[in-house]
Amino acid sequence: MNYAKYHALGNDYLVLDPKDANELPDKDAIVRICHRNFGLGSDGILYGPLESDKADFGLRIMNPDGSEAEKSGNGLRIFARYLYDTGAVKNEAFSVDTLGGIVTCKIADNAESITVDMGKVSFAMNHIPVDGPEQSDHNFGQPLSFNGKTQTVYVADIGNPHCVVVQDEISAQQAHQDGAKIEVHEAFPNRTNVQFLKVIDRNNIQIEIWERGAGYTLASGSSSSAAAAVAHRIGLCDRDITVHMPGGQIAIHIGDDFAIRMTGPATRVANMQFDEEALSFKVEA
Numbered sequence: 252m253n254y255a256k257y258h259a260l261g262n263d264y265l266v267l268d269p270k271d272a273n274e275l276p277d278k279d280a281i282v283r284i285c286h287r288n289f290g291l292g293s294d295g296i297l298y299g300p301l302e303s304d305k306a307d308f309g310l311r312i313m314n315p316d317g318s319e320a321e322k323s324g325n326g327l328r329i330f331a332r333y334l335y336d337t338g339a340v341k342n343e344a345f346s347v348d349t350l351g352g353i354v355t356c357k358i359a360d361n362a363e364s365i366t367v368d369m370g371k372v373s374f375a376m377n378h379i380p381v382d383g384p385e386q387s388d389h390n391f392g393q394p395l396s397f398n399g400k401t402q403t404v405y406v407a408d409i410g411n412p413h414c415v416v417v418q419d420e421i422s423a424q425q426a427h428q429d430g431a432k433i434e435v436h437e438a439f440p441n442r443t444n445v446q447f448l449k450v451i452d453r454n455n456i457q458i459e460i461w462e463r464g465a466g467y468t469l470a471s472g473s474s475s476s477a478a479a480a481v482a483h484r485i486g487l488c489d490r491d492i493t494v495h496m497p498g499g500q501i502a503i504h505i506g507d508d509f510a511i512r513m514t515g516p517a518t519r520v521a522n523m524q525f526d527e528e529a530l531s532f533k534v535e536a
């Protein structure tokens with residue numbers, strides 16, 4: 252099976268084109284294909300371009316644990332780059348239908364820069380299952396207990412769910428320890444992506460990320476969107492925010508009603524062939 256591997260600031264995806272595969276691999280196969288030792292290795296699989304009656308292209312986004320994500324900012328930039336590389340699009344704007352809504356993508360500077368209109372961030376959690384008090388603009392910021400402490404967290408939805416923790420200092424180690432706990436906290440029956448956010452100044456933030464279904468990642472576009480929106484919503488940042496992550500930087504513009512425009516790169520890595528033999532190897536627990 253042929254996969255095109257790309258990364259967006261170190262957040263790597265394998266693109267599986269339906270012309271090469273009639274259907275997505277099953278959950279176990281996805282886990283194996285994404286495994287960094289027993290498979291090709293990636294933070295997820297992008298299955299597309301699919302037909303859509305609502306947009307120019309349809310896309311399904313799979314996490315490396317085999318679960319399906321509604322949206323992925325880096326995944327969308329990578330998918331846009333794949334469409335450009337395969338000649339399906341040029342420099343015109345085009346729309347992509349995801350489970351988390353329709354987005355618009357535009358490629359510039361010979362594909363060195365890709366902009367995605369990600370949709371609007373919602374802080375009133377109508378579609379993220381959140382147990383506990385109803386989330387709304389009036390009670391934005393909730394105490395959450397994890398790992399023996401209680402901190403204020405901010406939930407934000409940009410098609411997929413996010414939980415933002417604002418702190419003076421952040422670290423990869425904390426993202427591993429606390430992120431893993433918050434992802435599966437009982438407050439989030441559908442699990443959540445987690446960002447630890449440090450405000451640098453009114454136009455720059457730094458985040459460490461723990462992704463739902465993927466774990467620690469070097470960058471995330473929907474996380475950047477959610478974290479920037481929270482920083483603006485609580486009055487710490489303006490509308491143009493550079494998000495600094497271990498893998499690099501993404502530019503976020505926050506428009507009216509928290510409509511997010513995200514700009515960043517996507518880089519081609521390889522064309523890879525997955526051998527079915529890897530599926531039958533028994534991994535000792």
Ligand SMILES: N[C@@H](CCC[C@H](N)C(=O)O)C(=O)O
Binds near residue numbers: 262321323464465468
């Ligand atoms: N890496 C992504 C987010 C991918 C989906 C996420 N793990 C989820 O389950 O919602 C990004 O760049 O946004």
